[in-house]
Structure formats: structure tokens, C-alpha cells
Amino acid sequence: MSYRVPRGTFDILPEEVNIWHYIERQVQEICRRYRYREVRTPLFEHTELFVRGVGDTTDIVEKEMYTFNDRGDRSLTLRPEGTAGVVRSFVEHKMYGQSLPSKLYYFGPMFRYERPQAGRNRQFHQFGIEVFGSHDPAIDVEVIAVGMDLFKSLGLKEVEVEINSVATPEIRQNYFEKLIEYFTPYQEELAKDARERLHRNPMRILDSKDPRTKEIAADAPSILDFLDEECLSYFNQVKRYLDLLEIPYRVNDRLVRGLDYYTHTAFEFVVDIPGAQASTIGGGGRYNGLVQEIGGPEMPGVGFGLGIERIILACKAQGVELPIHDQLDCFIVTIGEEAKLHSIQLLHDLRQAGLACERDYLDRKVKGQMKAADRENARFVVILGEEELERKEINVKSLETGEQEQIPLDTVVDYLMKKTLK
The missing domain is CATH 3.40.50.800 (Anticodon-binding domain)
Structure with a gap:
């Protein structure tokens, strides 16, 4: 019998490993300059952590998690993303009692059951950062700047930031009602998962990949029209700081991200990758309620996750030659x-x-x-x-x-x- 790697996974061979080592060194150096400290969490966690932390209406929880019961009949899940585990560690070890803001980073494999394609695998790798303890919009922009600095250090060009405000849970509830009112007449034309989310989390419909659903969603109300004075001021400050640092961005009011825990700022890093279905190489945002949701005190947070395989694909597409010396x-x-x-x-x-x-x-x-x-x-x-x-x-x-x-x-x-x- 001949053995092959499971579908959606791949071997990183010696000639490719040097690329990964170089990216890891760049990550370590940039995080050193920005004063982020590394944290390493388990590859699997209790399933409930992701259901509560990521959100039970997300594609990740509904369709993509690798979940199993151990010999003690406990439900465990291979981590599909990094934030929930880092927040769990932050709460469990009472890092909120230390000097704030707490600035952490991670680098490692994640697991999602989805259809493999260019830049999308069932085992993939992420570099992510998380900041806890600050409400300042300047820290949102610092987080974005860390990502842009990494792309710059690798020689990756034409990376743009798409940003949106997903406001607060209270404002979103009012927005949800307007979305339900808008989508209800089209209910039978929506994709199956969009229909199922209509009354649970209609914002997720805006993120649908189904062509007809996307067409209908194009004329849906914009969340930016529902922002109160505080949320609008926060969003304007984020844009002002991005302008100050000359970070290229554009506002995308359909950007909701694939996770339910975001508040205020949501963003994605996008770059053209020929042959890949998606141009997103990472994204993140603010999640002011997540620490409390996972059992900690009321504590603001903000962070991102970047896909290393997608970054490497983008570098190859642009013909970037990394200065790797293996002599x-x-x-x-x-x-x-x-x-x-x-x-x-x-x-x-x-x-x-x-x-x-x-x-x-x-x-x-x-x-x-x-x-x-x-x-x-x-x-x-x-x-x-x-x-x-x-x-x-x-x-x-x-x-x-x-x-x-x-x-x-x-x-x-x-x-x-x-x-x-x-």
C-alpha cells in the first residue's frame, strides 16, 4: 500500500522550508520592534471555546471544524483559528492582572474542513497578534501597521487594507432588523445557508459567496448609515491615523469578516493572487466583548490573523525573491x-x-x-x-x-x- 498526505494537507520540503524560516524571522523581528511577546497554545481545545468564541452562526463552527470525542467522552476541536485560544490563555493565566495593554503574537497551524484550492488548505498556518486592554483606536491602526510592515519586509507590493465599522452589539441589533426587513421579500432566492441565518445573524448574508445572494445583498442597507456618534467618531479616528501613516485603505461597508466577535473596526488585507479564488491574505478587527464571553473581566481586544500560505502565493505571483542564503x-x-x-x-x-x-x-x-x-x-x-x-x-x-x-x-x-x- 502506498501512503499519501491527507487531502487538503501538504509537506513542506527542505527547499521550501527556508522560505518559511525567513518569514518566521521577519515576524519575530517585527514583533520585537512593536513589543509583542509570543504565546503558544495547544493545537486542540474544548469545542465549546470555539462555539462561544467564534460564533455558532459562522461557517467555521457550522461546517468546518475538526471535532472529536476523546476517551473521556470530552468534545475537543482542532483549532480553526488562533484568537479564541489566545483569549482563553489570557483569561486562564490572569494576564489581565499584569501590565496593560498586553500584546501577544502566535505562529502555527490551524485546521478547517473545507474544499482545498490555491491558498486554502485543511491544515494551514497563521501568524496572528492580539492586544488586550486598550480602547484607543490608535492600537487598531498599530495592529494594521504590523501586518503592512511584514508585507513590506517581504517585498510584497500593492497590498491594500479594506476597512469597515461593525459598530456595537446594540447598534447591530437595530441594523439586523433592517436587514431582515430588506432580505425577507427575497427569502426564497437566497442560498440555503443565507435563509437559515436570516433571523439569527443576517449580517452573515452580506458575506455570502453565492452569486444570486451577493447580487441581492448589493443593495442591502449599509451599516455605516446606522452608526451613532461614538461609533462614527471611532471609525473616523481609525481612518485619520491610517492617513497619517500613509497606509492605503478603502472603506468596504460589506466587510463583516467570518467571525461573530468583532466590534467597531473590521479589516482585511487584500492583494491580487492569480489562480486563487480569494484575494484576502489576512484580516482582523476589534472584539471588545470576547474576553468577557470566555470568562474573563470586561476587557477590550483587537488583533489579526494572516495566512502564511497565501502570503507565499502572493510573493510568488509577484516574482518576489526573498533574500534566502543556504550556502x-x-x-x-x-x-x-x-x-x-x-x-x-x-x-x-x-x-x-x-x-x-x-x-x-x-x-x-x-x-x-x-x-x-x-x-x-x-x-x-x-x-x-x-x-x-x-x-x-x-x-x-x-x-x-x-x-x-x-x-x-x-x-x-x-x-x-x-x-x-x-
Whole structure:
């Protein structure tokens, strides 16, 4: 029997892993500058956390969660997104008793059962940040700026921010009534899931992918027409700060996001990705009631989640060449058994000095070893044979210039250290 990865998952092979490492390093550096600290939460949580935190009318909870009962008959779910778990950790460990605002980030795999396509898998990876404890609209914009800084650091261009205000639960209730009034005459023309949500959460209809439902929703009332003075002022401040930082954005009053916990600001990062069904590479917003919903004190929050696979797709679509260096500093070529034995200690010494080094382990002839050094993209080849050992000298050849030099054997580490630092 031959085994293959489950549908909707994929292997990240060695030649691709360097891209992931580079993105992770950029994430770590940007979060260091903005003073976000990493938190790592379990890959699975109690199912109720996502039902309450994400929302029982969302596609995630209704259709996409990987849920199972363990041997203790407890319902557990592989995490479909990162925010609920981070909020749970924030509450459980009483981080709200520490200095606020609390600024956290995470990076890791998520799981959703959905139809695989370009940039959308059943196991996917997210970088996300969460900020707890501040009502200031400036922190919403800082969160957006973190995302834009990451895209800039990767060389990704033409990323735009779509923003909306989803107001407060009280305003949304009034808005819900108007949406129900608008959609009811079209009820039989709506997609099945839209009909089911009509009286539970009609805003979710605005997010429908069904063509006819989208056509009907195009003329639905705008939530921006229902904002009170406080919500409008908040939204205007967010836009003002975005203008101040020269972050390109456009207002999209149909943007509701796929989660039920948002209040005030909701946003998405969009960029053209040929071949992908969606152009969104991440999004987020403010969620002032979520901490309390999950058992903590009344505490404002704001954050985002970015899809790493989609970011990589966008970089490839734009022809972005990430500055990834996977060069071998030196390859040791040996001639004879005594040289092989000596190469073990020399290899160890070079690696202990911080150099990336390799030697032959397949008993190849000198020509085969030189070809291996070339395939490994080695900068230098160290050639060690019986005669060199007797003279206590070693040949060092630069594969970049073709120059070759004989040096004392006991100076090879210092010699290569100086050469590779140039």
C-alpha cells in the first residue's frame, strides 16, 4: 500500500522550508520592534471555546471544524483559528492582572474542513497578534501597521487594507432588523445557508459567496448609515491615523469578516493572487466583548490573523525573491583512510567555529566529492590527503574564483572564518 498526505494537507520540503524560516524571522523581528511577546497554545481545545468564541452562526463552527470525542467522552476541536485560544490563555493565566495593554503574537497551524484550492488548505498556518486592554483606536491602526510592515519586509507590493465599522452589539441589533426587513421579500432566492441565518445573524448574508445572494445583498442597507456618534467618531479616528501613516485603505461597508466577535473596526488585507479564488491574505478587527464571553473581566481586544500560505502565493505571483542564503561554507574532500579519519575532527572544529560544513559519506572518488561540493553550493573546498597530512598542510580552493592555496593545517579554521566573513 502506498501512503499519501491527507487531502487538503501538504509537506513542506527542505527547499521550501527556508522560505518559511525567513518569514518566521521577519515576524519575530517585527514583533520585537512593536513589543509583542509570543504565546503558544495547544493545537486542540474544548469545542465549546470555539462555539462561544467564534460564533455558532459562522461557517467555521457550522461546517468546518475538526471535532472529536476523546476517551473521556470530552468534545475537543482542532483549532480553526488562533484568537479564541489566545483569549482563553489570557483569561486562564490572569494576564489581565499584569501590565496593560498586553500584546501577544502566535505562529502555527490551524485546521478547517473545507474544499482545498490555491491558498486554502485543511491544515494551514497563521501568524496572528492580539492586544488586550486598550480602547484607543490608535492600537487598531498599530495592529494594521504590523501586518503592512511584514508585507513590506517581504517585498510584497500593492497590498491594500479594506476597512469597515461593525459598530456595537446594540447598534447591530437595530441594523439586523433592517436587514431582515430588506432580505425577507427575497427569502426564497437566497442560498440555503443565507435563509437559515436570516433571523439569527443576517449580517452573515452580506458575506455570502453565492452569486444570486451577493447580487441581492448589493443593495442591502449599509451599516455605516446606522452608526451613532461614538461609533462614527471611532471609525473616523481609525481612518485619520491610517492617513497619517500613509497606509492605503478603502472603506468596504460589506466587510463583516467570518467571525461573530468583532466590534467597531473590521479589516482585511487584500492583494491580487492569480489562480486563487480569494484575494484576502489576512484580516482582523476589534472584539471588545470576547474576553468577557470566555470568562474573563470586561476587557477590550483587537488583533489579526494572516495566512502564511497565501502570503507565499502572493510573493510568488509577484516574482518576489526573498533574500534566502543556504550556502555551504566548506566541503572537505578526502583522499585515503587516514585523511578520512582526520576529517572527522576537522569537520567538528569547523562547525564549532560556526561554519556550515560537510564531507563525503558515500566513499566517492575525488571527482565525485568535488561534484558533491558543487551541488551543495559550497564556497570553499578543503582537500586533505596523505601527503598533506605528512606536511601538515591543507589545500583550500575557492569554488567562486577557482583560486587554490596551501595553508598550515592548524590554521584552516581561522583562515576560513576570515574568508567567509568577507
